Amino acid sequence: MIDTHAHLEQIEDLDKALENARNDGIKGIVGVSVDLESSKKILDISKVSSDPIVYAGMGMHPSEANPDDLEELVDLIKENVSRLKLIGEIGLDFFYKWVRKDDQKKKEQREVFQRLVELAKDVDLPISVHSRGKWRECFETVRDRGIKDCVFHWFSGPIDVLDDILAQGYYVSATPSIAYSEQSQEVVKHAPIEQTLIETDCPVYYRNKFGDGKDGFRSEPKDVLRTLKLYCKLKEIDEKEAALVLNENARKLFRIC
Numbered sequence: 605m606i607d608t609h610a611h612l613e614q615i616e617d618l619d620k621a622l623e624n625a626r627n628d629g630i631k632g633i634v635g636v637s638v639d640l641e642s643s644k645k646i647l648d649i650s651k652v653s654s655d656p657i658v659y660a661g662m663g664m665h666p667s668e669a670n671p672d673d674l675e676e677l678v679d680l681i682k683e684n685v686s687r688l689k690l691i692g693e694i695g696l697d698f699f700y701k702w703v704r705k706d707d708q709k710k711k712e713q714r715e716v717f718q719r720l721v722e723l724a725k726d727v728d729l730p731i732s733v734h735s736r737g738k739w740r741e742c743f744e745t746v747r748d749r750g751i752k753d754c755v756f757h758w759f760s761g762p763i764d765v766l767d768d769i770l771a772q773g774y775y776v777s778a779t780p781s782i783a784y785s786e787q788s789q790e791v792v793k794h795a796p797i798e799q800t801l802i803e804t805d806c807p808v809y810y811r812n813k814f815g816d817g818k819d820g821f822r823s824e825p826k827d828v829l830r831t832l833k834l835y836c837k838l839k840e841i842d843e844k845e846a847a848l849v850l851n852e853n854a855r856k857l858f859r860i861c
């Protein structure tokens with residue numbers, strides 16, 4: 605199984621988490637970053653971890669959008685482009701009221717997002733988009749710049765935007781939130797498996813909705829198997845068959861073998 609979205613540099617005991625993943629049969633992890641520093645870290649991690657294979661992505665999360673670091677990040681991406689599998693995670697997050705009220709923050713988020721989408725187009729890498737609270741604008745930004753390969757990670761927006769995402773040939777991801785969020789469940793049920801990826805977004809906090817007696821905890825890549833289980837339950841499909849399709853989707857999108 606491949607975990608298609610992990611913040612490895614944020615995991616407290618990474619060696620242990622990679623060992624756990626290996627023991628549970630996780631073959632690959634797509635690592636994403638949120639700023640300049642974490643971009644450097646995921647690159648280093650990808651150089652040393654071969655089982656599971658760690659694939660590196662570089663980006664700047666909207667909540668960390670910092671135009672002062674942007675050109676340095678662009679240079680870092682260009683220098684390492686042959687080692688990278690994606691630009692991510694990038695996007696907009698206007699979910700919180702304080703962001704919606706802050707014109708400067710919104711401007712910075714848009715500047716960073718647009719620059720990195722254009723870069724992805726230039727260097728021909730797929731992108732992972734965080735679109736919370738600005739679903740349609742994120743979709744249009746990506747589509748209007750001619751991006752062909754894209755996943756709307758943790759998409760929890762309206763179904764009409766989802767339909768446009770799917771019609772464009774983009775992917776959405778199934779995340780731990782399908783355990784408790786009705787909107788996320790709706791999205792996953794609506795999107796065909798052929799356009800779905802599966803991920804942990806670790807170390808995101810898992811709420812206790814798994815019915816396995818474990819209280820809330822910080823996730824790690826091996827927990828992608830929990831997402832898979834939940835996904836298959838919702839879609840009423842066989843886990844083994846689903847895993848084959850979902851892994852194939854990840855390979856296709858990120859061009860990994």
Ligand SMILES: [Zn+2]
Nearest residue numbers: 609611693805
């Ligand atoms: Zn993330």
